[in-house]
Amino acid sequence: MGMVGGGEGAFIGQVHRYAAALDGEIELVCGAFSSDPEKSRRSGEALHLPAERVYASYQQMMQHEATLPAGERMQFVAIVTPNHMHFPVAAAALHAGFHVMSDKPATFDLQQALQLRELVRDTGLLYGLTHTYTGYPLVKEARDRVLAGELGAVRKVVVEYPQGWLASREDEADNKQAAWRLDPQQAGISCCMGDIGVHAANLAEYITGQKISRVCADLGAVVAGRTLDDDGSILLRFDNGARGVLMASQISVGEENALRIRVYGERGGLEWSQQEPNTLWLKWHDQPTQMLRTGLPYLGVVATANTRTPNGHPEGYLEAFANLYMAFAGQVRAFELGVDADERSADCPGIDDAVRGMAFIELAVAASNSDVKWHAFPQH
Amino acid sequence: MGMVGGGEGAFIGQVHRYAAALDGEIELVCGAFSSDPEKSRRSGEALHLPAERVYASYQQMMQHEATLPAGERMQFVAIVTPNHMHFPVAAAALHAGFHVMSDKPATFDLQQALQLRELVRDTGLLYGLTHTYTGYPLVKEARDRVLAGELGAVRKVVVEYPQGWLASREDEADNKQAAWRLDPQQAGISCCMGDIGVHAANLAEYITGQKISRVCADLGAVVAGRTLDDDGSILLRFDNGARGVLMASQISVGEENALRIRVYGERGGLEWSQQEPNTLWLKWHDQPTQMLRTGLPYLGVVATANTRTPNGHPEGYLEAFANLYMAFAGQVRAFELGVDADERSADCPGIDDAVRGMAFIELAVAASNSDVKWHAFPQH
Amino acid sequence: MGMVGGGEGAFIGQVHRYAAALDGEIELVCGAFSSDPEKSRRSGEALHLPAERVYASYQQMMQHEATLPAGERMQFVAIVTPNHMHFPVAAAALHAGFHVMSDKPATFDLQQALQLRELVRDTGLLYGLTHTYTGYPLVKEARDRVLAGELGAVRKVVVEYPQGWLASREDEADNKQAAWRLDPQQAGISCCMGDIGVHAANLAEYITGQKISRVCADLGAVVAGRTLDDDGSILLRFDNGARGVLMASQISVGEENALRIRVYGERGGLEWSQQEPNTLWLKWHDQPTQMLRTGLPYLGVVATANTRTPNGHPEGYLEAFANLYMAFAGQVRAFELGVDADERSADCPGIDDAVRGMAFIELAVAASNSDVKWHAFPQH
């Protein structure tokens, strides 16, 4: 793979590299790691890349890689830039004939996401989106159990994603990530919903198999002086009539990355927390709550296929991330062989999630700005 | 004390009796335990009461007790009937010159609560309301720390109260409590908000010292065939501008009585869960989260005064309940002595909480029925 | 009941009073609360006792109460003094014809315990011992499940009881309890094992239904300058060949009262912790771990009969303690009626536990002082 973004000091670029490397199936062969050519060069060097495969710009990278022999050139591009660059880079990659694995949110705005979908359809190339949390084995187990009807019809979903890292303006000062995420020119129309609310929405839809149909939103810039939201709560309805609440916050001081979901059906409920990802709780009416654990034989084939170590050997965020990369790599392999991807490979968020995520962000902001209570999730 | 309601098979009447008995300061001397005289008689006998102090009706009890000498008659009435009887019994007690300790919600509707407030003011008698959860020592500690400014200005409150006991219609069938709580004639206009949502609202206001100023509500009768709500989520604003979310549910299958609150200020956050009530979490930006525990010397005087056992000897629901009774008993003692109640005795929910609770319930229902997003909390 | 000990400032006397009062079935009618008559008087006054039933000494109390009419005099004596007074007071009570409910350890040494057993047998009176932790509903559930064979034959027991309150000599200085517990004249030959180790041993035998048959002990006075042990670890064998480890410590700084037991059988395991007493974990080989909770319908009749509130309303230490008092009160009632106590009333530690506990303490100390590895638990 080649990488755009993720130079020195970046967080998510390094995460993508760990995730891609873990299984020994994906090799980083080139990159344009920064819009600053010198910084890109230094980053490539630190990554032991040959100098000629470290590019001064993503345009140069697409152009040059496309000229290399098939067995040698990169097979797909990992995009790990700030949001506003996701679309131009993805478009350039697709135009140049490369598959795309993109960080989320997919684009700067919904309009771009729709354009991107066109482009993916037109080129027939592959597109993956790193909604990481769907990569955890027990998230997959949760989904399987809900879809199999174990809980009965879903009635209620509570998904929350509190963080505290943007609780004060001082935190922004020397934090590169804070700077761009709070800047409407780079992040888009939302900070909190665009960064983490969209993960929560995606997770809720992934696990329940239901689509959000209506929202009532209350977003705010809690810390004085901010343009974009740093906190938001949203009442939800799903296609099947289920109710829900989605909370995302970056000012919940003392919270880390506390994504957590609870789903209640007619007969049972479940709970999963990202910070202790190897435990899945199943709750029943008059039977004891069950604690399911990663790696045990009572789990389904999907969870099992996405697990690397025996039970009791905790897997974490990088392994979840690597599961997405494994799936996407499987798609790429199948593409090259001209066959359909197998079920595991297909299980990676894609262009539809990209569009849906951007639609969610725009809907949340619009609904929050409105005095009307409920707003329908538009069809795209 | 005398008791109205709480005959054979009732839940909350027995709880009031345990709570009143624990400290050896309050004696149950009489009661009208059921609207069925024979059932009242049997209940009184089981409680070792003399037959002549077990009454066939609350009216009879008020009338007869008032004729007894001062040192002998009951000093206050504990009301533990279904909601629709709270007001008539309380009014009769006050008219007859007895203080009142009432289960919540205070009355059948707001109108009655306002009348009750008049009556309390006119008679000059004491009125206590068992918002039990404010009786826990660590809830008091939480309040003290927030009011002392340790967290900085409050910005965000998440209070949730999921239960699962009404998840299916079958559960109702042979459950006396379910029957009256879901019956608009006995429960009032709300089941879930009236039963537990009002606790959550009270707890949020108690700990933060802020009043709810606006709500955006989404209540529902999730289980088919119900008239009253069994689930609801409410977006909140507080007087100081803080945001909040209140969730209450009786259809979250597998949940027990999982009241939980999180408060985030500018500098710190806190978390408390009713099911593990002896732990209070304080969260900080760049310092380790602290786990505070009941009974330890670093706690404040209020928490300490409301604790009976050394740390590590878990206190629970009955002890919290008993704390309200201890406070109310202190008020009664002070009343008899003609002095002001001390600080600890004053720390028991009263008639203002009664009015506020009923106003909250009506507001929640009205807001939920409206297409307008935000609804102001009315002044009464 | 009458009480000996438990005057102003005492911890365990107040706990006994709460426990006895909770259910409204036991009334404190007299007491000799201190060896200091004036202090006894003040304590009795604070407890609203009539002056003539507050005695200057336990001898006076036994003598005088025995002269009162049957319906008026105390029915049993609660003993809550330091250890060295347990036996003389119990003996005096039995000689005077009163049943005894004693705090643990039963006596100052094993010799006294054996004498006490003689006396109990000779008088035919009742004797109860407050091994409080056996009063928790989920401890009873654990026992029931083990005895029913759900886990298969018991193979391994780990019981631990870490506390930190004696971690430094300064802690002793102004702590009345520390003073006598560390004084061989008042506590006997052991501090840590006599105070808490004996609880752990009792709990292990109660839950498993197996008796400790051999020990290998390592006790120590970790804090310099102490005569008695403040920490100890013991390897165990049980009658059926099961292995075990018992750890007790008062110098595990930062620990509260963290009694915890794990039992593993051929097919399943269980875990219970006193600080979160409303949760019982059942563990299985290839099935999810189950979390059982107090008050739920899947629990057995014994746990249910020892529970006062609905699930999710946490019960604690005082409720467990009150369960022992309820059982003992049931024995007293049955005794008066001349009938056998029912099963629930019989479920209270008695004179055999008293002897066994003292034998355990002496064995632990002797084994710790020996270079020989294993020491058999003697028959008495």
Add this chain to the structure above:
Amino acid sequence: MGMVGGGEGAFIGQVHRYAAALDGEIELVCGAFSSDPEKSRRSGEALHLPAERVYASYQQMMQHEATLPAGERMQFVAIVTPNHMHFPVAAAALHAGFHVMSDKPATFDLQQALQLRELVRDTGLLYGLTHTYTGYPLVKEARDRVLAGELGAVRKVVVEYPQGWLASREDEADNKQAAWRLDPQQAGISCCMGDIGVHAANLAEYITGQKISRVCADLGAVVAGRTLDDDGSILLRFDNGARGVLMASQISVGEENALRIRVYGERGGLEWSQQEPNTLWLKWHDQPTQMLRTGLPYLGVVATANTRTPNGHPEGYLEAFANLYMAFAGQVRAFELGVDADERSADCPGIDDAVRGMAFIELAVAASNSDVKWHAFPQH
């Protein structure tokens, strides 16, 4: 690196490969994956290795690799065979001039470990031992805090390692690992202590900086028909006089891989559990317990240097394993440069841990077989 062992179906070989791959600094270039040449070939193929670098035996691998040019041949050998092969392979590697990274326990018996130490000293080559659990960032933080004296002098250590996977003979039947671990010809004189007890001992010494000086051991073959121990408990003394308990078990049914350590000093205590490795508890006498979390700025430089993701993004077993590989790779780099390894690279268990671990296993078995209580840890 080259690998010996770890062919199809093996657990630990794959773990070593993940760990080595994660950081993109170590490349698997060759291997002898099985004593069955065909199986080795298939395994190498699945790992995308060129056929000529997949060897039929480790002897062949050492011989052939040594003939390759320096820039091309493997730099070190990862040994992931059953125990009885650790020494011969390590010896062959060292004789052929290759550094060794070995799974634990280091050798089949102590005698071999002493020989191995000679060989390491004689060749001047590097030797690393994968006591994985010392690779966790919060284990390193724990060590740093203890060594810095934050807890005061260490007084008490409780380290436990319960597993349940060998709870029944049926489990063995179709479990390759169980087969060799319970076979004295392949595993050595101990199953449980050799497999996991030695990890626990290593962890206790790593965190406290104290060496075990005496043991009193009770090992057993709990499941009928076994030759080697499947459970054991050991009383400990450390060099500084601290007391301890070490428990290891493979028959604690329902437990996964629940390594957990508690250390108590004069002023404070700490607790860490492998199954929730991103939390470290610090406990204090009269101050709230603190919950430290991976990735936060209050942690020391060592923990921080061994962390890959921001706080709240859980790291797990593979990341801990990779930390050992990163350290060892740093040693190899420094070796090649002829400089001393930096502090981080030096922080990997080595030949002294290898000898100490084997001595611990032999001591535990000997002490368990003896009627004498205490046995000194011999100097080697």
